[in-house]
Amino acid sequence: MSTDKKIKIAIGADHAGFEYKELLKSYLADFEVKDFGTHSSQSVDYPDFAHPVASAVESGEYAFGVLVCGSANGVAITANKHQQVRAAICWLNELAALSRQHNNANVLCIPARFVSEDLAKEMTTTFINTPFEGGRHEGRVGKISC
Numbered sequence: 001m002s003t004d005k006k007i008k009i010a011i012g013a014d015h016a017g018f019e020y021k022e023l024l025k026s027y028l029a030d031f032e033v034k035d036f037g038t039h040s041s042q043s044v045d046y047p048d049f050a051h052p053v054a055s056a057v058e059s060g061e062y063a064f065g066v067l068v069c070g071s072a073n074g075v076a077i078t079a080n081k082h083q084q085v086r087a088a089i090c091w092l093n094e095l096a097a098l099s100r101q102h103n104n105a106n107v108l109c110i111p112a113r114f115v116s117e118d119l120a121k122e123m124t125t126t127f128i129n130t131p132f133e134g135g136r137h138e139g140r141v142g143k144i145s146c
Ligand SMILES: O=C(CO)[C@H](O)[C@H](O)COP(=O)(O)O
Pocket: 014, 015, 016, 017, 043, 046, 069, 070, 071, 072, 073, 074, 075
């Protein structure tokens, strides 16, 4: 994959996403990645990890967040509570691309129990490397915050 050491990525997961998070952390070794936990497969509560990742992206310190839980619903619902966060649940590579092109998503949410490791890696690469298209999508994205 293409790499850019200047891109900072915040990553987090609950117990269901722990193994995928570890895998993605290694996969993203050429980026500046901060791991917000969890750090084992012991059962935990996904908001305890989704909020810190979302805050890190919302602050502007991290360009992107990657969150992993079983279905991706919990981490996405949590992350989207943050005003500056647009968290997208993706289970196809095309959805990862569209989440960037049309929605300017800044947090990728991966359902570890429903996608393969290879697809998780592929979607992460796509998410990081796909630019927002702007244009007609600019105003729509601008209307999301309330
Ligand atoms: O997907 C999730 C939240 O959306 C969690 O990973 C899932 O709910 C965890 O379930 P369990 O406690 O049964 O392992």
